[in-house]
Amino acid sequence: MSVEYIITALVGAAAGAGGGYVLHNYISSKRVEGAKDLADRILEEARKDAQAERKEYMLQAQDEILVLKKEVQDEYKDRDKDVKKREAKVQEKEERLETKTDKLNQKDSELVALEKRLSRHERSLTEKEEQLDQMTAEQNHKLEEISGLTAEEAKQRLLTEVESQTRHESAKMIRQIEMEAKETADRKAKEVLASAVQRYSGDFVAENTVAAVTLPSEDMKGRIIGREGRNIRALEAATGVDLIIDDTPETVVLSAFSPLRRQIAKMALERLISDGRIHPARIEDVVKKVEQEMDVKLREIGEQATFDAGVHGIHPDIIRLLGQLQYRTSFSQNVLQHSLEVSSLCGIMAAELGLDQKKAKRAGLLHDIGKAVDHEIEGPHALIGADLAKKYGEGKDMIHAIAAHHEDQPPTTILAVLVQAADSLSGARPGARKELLENYVKRLEELEGIATGFEGVAKAYAIQAGREIRVMVDSERVDDDQTHILCKDISQKIEENMTYPGQIRVTCIRERRAVGYAK
Known part of the structure; x- marks a missing residue:
């Protein structure tokens, strides 16, 4: 290719490129103008639509305003009516208040007038009181002068x-x-008690704190003591009693506070003497066998006691405890015999009063059951017995009667009072209990001292072994009616200051003597 051709081609290409640019700019301007016209038309239509909607919203808002205005006017009218009604009521109340105020003012004026009259009366009364006080003082003075x-x-x-x-x-x-x-x-009461005492004739068994065992020969004492005293120590350790071997011929004395232990020791020693084999091992075997036999014997004694009292259905453990009472004493009175007496007395009194005789006998028989174990358990034997009765399924009445027979609990049932009375009768009857002479004399002196400590008492004598005290009063200082009060006061003080079985009769005697001499 020649250079000219190339140049011609380049010029042609440049001319084509310039024409295309011009054409492109023309087309772009035409498009922009068309878009502007379209946008103007759209804006114009939007303005027209907005104005139409605005008019429509304005019309709706005006309609709503009219509706709300009407509602507000109606509500205002209703409230106006209510206000007028209330104003009318208030006005009516004001009128009534004014009427009442007038009446009150009238009453105030009347009260003021009344107060004035009362003031005048008060002054008048005050003057009269002063005159009366003066006259009273004068009269008192004259009376004092006259009477001295x-x-x-x-x-x-x-x-x-x-x-x-x-x-x-x-x-x-x-x-x-x-x-x-x-x-x-x-x-x-006297009929019932007298009948009970007369109809019962029980035995009395007195137990001591020692028991004697007779020996076949004097040589047996050495065998009982054993080499270096081993036999006697083993026997005392196994039985819990003291063996007293002295110069008394052919006799060994057993000493123990518990009659049950003393009985076991006596039986064991008698068997050892009859057997002849006395050594520590043999002693322990014999004591164990005797204890087992004694346990059986206690049950037999308890069963016999329930049979004698006519009481059935008692727990076996309580029957054994009843058997133990055979070997317990209270003021030298056998406790089992005492319990049988109380059972019988309770039954007699219950029959006289129309009460349950079987229940009364049962309560009387079991009332001192706590004494069988009171050396092992702390506390009053009445409460211990009540706990045992509760443990072995006795009824509430029975438990309360046992607990209350010594006032550890206040008696609240007839059964409890019956047991209390029967217990006192059994302990207070002649010969039932013994006490030391020293304590006996001291109690009599204390009894007489309480009586002579009252004003108007001339002399006092304790009689009937301390069951009665006779008080001689001074007839010059104490009249018949005062004698009755004095008797009650002495009885009350004796109850408060003394402890005694049964009851003490207080008899106050007032007599007037006239003495003359014939010459």
Whole structure:
């Protein structure tokens, strides 16, 4: 190719490129103008649509405003009516208040007038009281001059006379009321108690704290003691008793506070003596066998006691405890025999009163069951017995009767009172219990001292082994009615200050003697 051809081609290409650019610019300007016209038309249409919608919204808003305005006007009218009604009511109340105010003002004026009249009356009364006080003072002064006593002295004398007269009248009333009450209660109680005591004739068994075992020969003492005392030590250790071997011929004394242990030791020693083989191992075997036999014997004794009392259905453990009471004493009175007595007395009194005789006998038989174990358990034997009765399924009445027979609990049932009374009867009957002479004399002296400590008592004598005290009163200082009060006071003080079985009868005697001499 030549250079000219190339140049011509290049010029042609440049011219084509320029024409294409011009053509492109023309077409682009035409498109822009068309887009502007279209956009103007769209905007114009949008403006028209917006104005139409605006008018439409304006019209709707005006309609809603009119509706709301009407509603507000209606509500205002209703409220206006309510306000007018309330105003009318308020006005009516104001009128009534004004009427009441007028009435109150009228009453106030009346009260003021009444207060003025009362003030005048008070002043008048005050003046009259002053005049009366003055006249009373003058009269008192004249009376003091006439009687020779001051007002205080006269008042004291009057009070003394009134007190004396009142005590005299109260003593009469007390005496009359008590006599009326006792006409029926005392008669019936005495009949029941007397019948129970007369119908019961029980034995009395006295136990000591020692038991004697007779030996076949004097040589047996050495065999009982054993080499270096080993036999006697083994026997004391196994039985819990003290063996006393002294110069008493052919006798060994067993000493123990527990009659049960003493009995076991006595039986064991008698068997060892009859057997002849006495050494520590043999002693232990014999004591064990005797204890087993004693356990069987206790059950037999308990069963016999329940049979004698006519009581059935008792727990076997309680029967064994009843057997142990055979070897327990209280104030030298055998506890099992005492329990049988109480059972019998309870049954007799229950029959007289129309109560359950079997239940009464059962309560009387079991009332001292706690004494079988009171050396092992701390506490009053009545409460211990109640716990045992509860443990072995006795009823609530039975448990309470056992617990209350010594006032450890206040008696609240007739059965408890029956057991309490029967227990006192059994312990208080002649010969039932023994006490040391020293304590006996001390109790009598204390009894007489309580009685002579009262004003108006001349002498006091304890009789009937301390079951009764007779009080001689000074007839010049104590009248008949005061004697009755004095008797009650002495009885109450004896109850508060002394401990004694049964009851003590207090008899106050007042007599007037006239002595003359014929010459």
